[in-house]
Amino acid sequence: MKYIQLLEDLSNAYGAPGFEDDVVAVVKANKGDFTLQEDAMKNLYLNFAELDPNKPTLMLDSHMDEVGFMVQAIDENGLLLMQALGGWTAASAQSQAFMVRTKDMSYVPAVATSKPIHFMSAAERQKPVALEDLKLDIGATSREEVINDFGIEVGQPVVPATKFYVNERNGMMMGKAFDNRLGVAATLAVFNELGPDAVKALPFNLVGAFATQEEVGLRGAKVTTNRVNPQAAIVFEGTPSDDYAKSATLGQGRVKQGPQLRYRDSTYIASDHFNAMIVAASEKAGIHIQKAVRDGGGTNAGSIHTGHNGVPVATLGMPTRYAHTHYLISAYQDFQDTVDLTVAFLKDLTAEDFAFTELKTL
Ligand SMILES: [Zn+2]
Incomplete structure (x- = not known):
């Protein structure tokens, strides 16, 4: 469990919407050699100072606040x-x-x-x-x-006031704010896995956006999308698991079944083209994903996908039991699978793959 200390530090950090300061400090302590910037809303931008205007930009989104x-x-x-x-x-x-x-x-x-x-x-x-x-x-x-x-x-x-706990025997974590400190940790882990040299060599800009105030209406992400102006985005979330609400057949967010790829929720409909690219990457990497069509709920994708001229968004959710309570339960393996899938996807992504995001003459 390579990133368990990072997950513990992020889960324990206090960060009500608008008061994400302690989470900001943990992100700063774990930014590695990447640049980190903060705006007036406390949104953070990782590797944004290195932006090459001649490359398309992919934004990795997560939110730092908690209920x-x-x-x-x-x-x-x-x-x-x-x-x-x-x-x-x-x-x-x-x-x-x-x-x-x-x-x-x-x-x-x-x-x-x-x-x-x-x-x-x-x-x-x-x-x-x-x-x-x-x-x-x-x-x-x-x-x-x-x-x-x-x-x-x-x-x-x-x-x-919950404190993080991990069960080493079954790899399950219990704590607060997995919605969405799992996502914050995932972004940091993806950058760490790639490393500064490989990130610089990518045929596109990779920017980590850590948004504030998601829980009060996806507010921070409106600003990060505006500032970063990405051609596409991946949203990492700690999404509510349906282990106990649905059968094994109908469940679409079960703990230990891998990241949930959302096709819709109450805030957005995913880009079918972009989702197909993620599905292909998961098959190639041999990482199991859970395709989900959600009636309610929402993520920063709701703000991002209508930003600027429209941004294709894929949402990868790490199942969390008992979202919006004091004690959430998540599997470390689902977190690691989400990181590994994203790294595999980014390594194969070319500048030409962004062509679908451009305005076409028919
Ligand atoms: Zn939430």
Whole structure:
């Protein structure tokens, strides 16, 4: 498990949408000899400073943010009211441990409130709670203590407090934010596998774009697409597994079955030409992929494919169980297969292969 330390560092990093600073630091520490640039939205660009204007450009996308909350207000008892940043249900947030950022940029632990069963009526026990009813308890007893002693104010980010764990015996990882730190790690690993000399020698520019604010509407990727102006893009994602939702026959995102290649989801329809190229590369490399047609969900592909004059996008998803909760489970092998498939695909890709992205006279 060559990249397990990188995966651990990325999973443990705190990065609610708009507050991806700790993830930025991990990417910076693992950029190798490639150039890394940051824009005003905290989006990162790997190897973008080396762009050759005479070559087509392929962008490897991933997003650095994770689902979290923002402190909305502080009540008189010292409880924090919160607003979701990204998709949460009350069932997955209630009674869980979180980390709240303070003014001096450190994080303190908190628990999402629940009413003890001892005080609940029979009717209350049957009724689901609403997300709006959850507050965060940092162990303070007054509003003044929260503000003056803890240094927590309105507008601070909140993230799950989970720590990464790997089971060496079966190669399964458990942790938070695999959506989409698996993708961030995949981009870094692809660049590392190729190395600076081989990347420079490619007949196209290879740019890694690490986007912010995906969980609140694919926002960072609008900017990265604009800036990089790629001819094609590959989106890496930690996509929800359907191991338990569907049968083995109908499942399209099963853990340990290889990367999921998406044909559609609620945000885009993939380029059939580009997807066919990925399928051919997977057959040549002997790497199993899972073709997926998703009804809901979405990735940065939604923003990228309509950027500029239209960008063909292929999405490679690494199946993650329990997306948008504190504890996700993923297989290291699916991550490695995604990296290996991408490296094999890039090594065979020629400048002529980008012809399909150009405007044609019919
Ligand atoms: Zn997500």
